[in-house]
Amino acid sequence: MTIASYRRILLKLSGEALMGDGQYGIDPATVTRMAGEVKAAQDTGLEICLVIGGGNIFRGMAGAAQGMDRAQADYMGMLATVMNALAMQSALEQLGVPTRVQSAIEMDKVCEPVIRRRAQRHLEKGRVVIFAAGVGAPYFTTDSGAALRAAEMKCDALLKGTSVDGVYNADPKLDPNAVRYDTLSYDRVLQDNLKVMDASAVALCRDNSIPIVVFSIREQGNLARVLSGQGTATTVHQKD
Ligand code: UDP
Numbered sequence: 001m002t003i004a005s006y007r008r009i010l011l012k013l014s015g016e017a018l019m020g021d022g023q024y025g026i027d028p029a030t031v032t033r034m035a036g037e038v039k040a041a042q043d044t045g046l047e048i049c050l051v052i053g054g055g056n057i058f059r060g061m062a063g064a065a066q067g068m069d070r071a072q073a074d075y076m077g078m079l080a081t082v083m084n085a086l087a088m089q090s091a092l093e094q095l096g097v098p099t100r101v102q103s104a105i106e107m108d109k110v111c112e113p114v115i116r117r118r119a120q121r122h123l124e125k126g127r128v129v130i131f132a133a134g135v136g137a138p139y140f141t142t143d144s145g146a147a148l149r150a151a152e153m154k155c156d157a158l159l160k161g162t163s164v165d166g167v168y169n170a171d172p173k174l175d176p177n178a179v180r181y182d183t184l185s186y187d188r189v190l191q192d193n194l195k196v197m198d199a200s201a202v203a204l205c206r207d208n209s210i211p212i213v214v215f216s217i218r219e220q221g222n223l224a225r226v227l228s229g230q231g232t233a234t235t236v237h238q239k240d
Contacts, residue, residue: 004229006156008047012146013161015056015084017217026087035091040224047123049153050130051146054080074138085132098127104136116152143201151208158210161217166234167196185240212236
C-alpha cells in the first residue's frame with residue numbers, strides 16, 4: 001500500500017510539538033498551527049486518530065530521576081497528555097473540525113473513556129479521535145499508546161511527526177554526514193537502536209505490519225504533502 005492510498009491514519013505528535021519556541025508547556029499559536037496540519041490532512045478525505053505526548057509538561061522518567069516514585073510520576077505524565085489533548089481539541093474545533101477525546105484514564109467530566117467501537121463510529125462520521133493517557137499504565141510511553149491505538153483502530157499507518165525529516169543513520173543535528181533512509185525495516189531500527197520510537201512501540205507495529213512514517217511536522221503543510229506521497233519521509237516496514 002502506498003502512502004497516497006491510506007484511508008485511516010494515526011498521527012503521533014510529541015508534546016514538544018505544542019511548545020513552539022518555548023521550553024515548557026502549551027503555546028496556543030503553535031497548537032493552532034498543528035491543528036491546521038491535521039485539518040489539511042483530513043480535508044484530503046482521511047480518517048484521523050491522534051495521539052499527543054506529554055513531554056512538554058511532565059515526563060515520568062524526569063520525575064523519577066529527581067527521586068519521585070516512578071509509577072506515580074508516570075501517572076502525572078499521563079495526565080499531562082490529557083491536557084494536551086484538550087488543548088488540541090479546542091484548536092481543532094475552532095477550525096471547524098469535529099473531534100472527540102478518549103482517555104485511557106477515565107475522566108468523564110472532560111472526555112470519553114476509550115471505547116474502540118465508539119471511536120470507530122466517530123471516525124466514520126468524520127470526527128478526529130484524540131486518544132489521551134497513552135495505554136493507561138505506567139512504564140509505557142505515548143509511542144506505545146500510538147502503536148496500540150493504530151493496531152486496534154486498524155490504521156493503515158502510524159505517522160510520527162518530529163523535528164527532523166526522517167530516520168538517519170546518525171543524529172543529523174550533530175553529524176553533517178548523517179544519511180537519511182527512504183525506507184528501512186523494523187528489525188534494523190531495533191538492531192541498530194535507531195531513534196524512531198520506543199522498542200516496544202516498534203515491535204508492536206512490526207507484529208501487526210503497521211508502517212511507521214517519520215516526517216518533519218515543522219514545515220507548514222508537510223503532513224498533507226507527505227500523505228500525498230510528495231513530502232520527505234522515512235517509512236519503516238518489514239523489508240530493508
Ligand atoms: N506515560 C505513561 N504511560 C503511557 C503513556 C505515557 O506512563 O502509556 C507517561 C510517561 O511518564 C511519559 C509521559 O506520560 O513520560 C508523557 O508521555 P511521553 O513521554 O510519551 O510524551 P512525548 O515524549 O511524546 O511528549
